[in-house]
Structure formats: structure tokens, C-alpha cells
Amino acid sequence: MARLLYAVICSLDGYTVDARGSFDWAAPDAEVHAAANDLERQVGTALYGRRMYETLAVWQTVGGPDVSAVENEYADAWRATDKVVFSRTLAEVGTPRTQLEREFDPELVRQLVAVADRDVSIGGPELAGQALRAGLVDDLHQFLHPVVVGGGTRALPDGVRLDLELVAERRFAGGVVHLHHRRR
DSSP states (O other): OOEEEEEEEEETTTTEETTTSSSSGGGHHHHHHHHHHHHHEEEEEEEEHHHHHHHGGGGGGGSSSSSSSHHHHHHHHHHEEEEEOOSOOOOOOOTTTTTEEESSOOHHHHHHHHHHHSSEESSSSSHHHHHEEETTOOEEEEEEEEEOOOSSESSSSSSSOEEEEEEEEOOOOTOEEEEEEEEE
């Protein structure tokens, strides 16, 4: 049975970008990138908000001898994944295997997960926040960077209570910690 996964790279104080909108502090090293690749390979469909989709769409054209092996692996996995973009403002999508939905619909997401033969991921804190509020997220993967940025876009929404169990944890040489929690 497929699960809905929310994987997020965030600061120790829980932000995906700082108050200036920068996430330069969050660039994964090869070890963290490889762990993210392992998660990405489990996913058959990825759900994105507009900003996350626009940020990740570059992976459609990344590849070749000028990039690292770990980046080539991620690009291959990203291109092999079906994508659904939820946006009221995006005129069209520019990548293959991508459909555009104008409104976030919890029932549509439930159905996508119910019929999926591989896990479904949700990316971007605003869209993931809607799924968390609707009780749809099964697994939460946080890649916590050893930095406090003091403000910005929160990785997790305010006003939502989740009872979780810790499934796995991993420390990386660069100081990043991966926590995998599952909804009870």
C-alpha cells in the first residue's frame, strides 16, 4: 500500500528558507543528497505547489558528465516520477509526466495514494501544510541542518497536532540529521 511522504530540508529551528527567502544554507552534500535520492526512488508520483515545482523543474535538464553522479541519480529519478502541480497562477507546466491542478483537493490526493503502486510524495511547505491539516501525510522525513536562521517559511504549519512515532534517525558527517517519523 502506498504512503504519502513529506520530505523536507530545514533549519534546526524549522524553516525551509530564511527571512530573505534564501536557502543557500540548505545545499545538501553528497552524503545527504544520496539519502534524498534513496527516498526519491521510492516515489512514483510527486505533488508540488507552484514554487516548489518551479524550483525543481531544473532537474528535467540536469545531467551528463558535468554534474556529479549523485546529481545525475537525482535527475534521473525526478524525470521518472509523475508530477502533479497544484497552482492557481501557473499558466502551464513545462515538463513531461506533469499535470496541473488548479485547487488542492484532499479527496483527489486520497485517491492518488489509494491507487498508487509506489509511494507518493508532497513537496513544498505550503502544500504539505494543507495535506497535514487534512490528515493525509503518513510519513515525515526531516533533514535538519545545523543552522538556526531565526525566521522565514516554516517547514511545518502552525495549528496542527500530529502524534508521531520515530521510525529511523541518521546522522551525517556534515552535521545534518535525518529524522523519519510515521503517523500513529
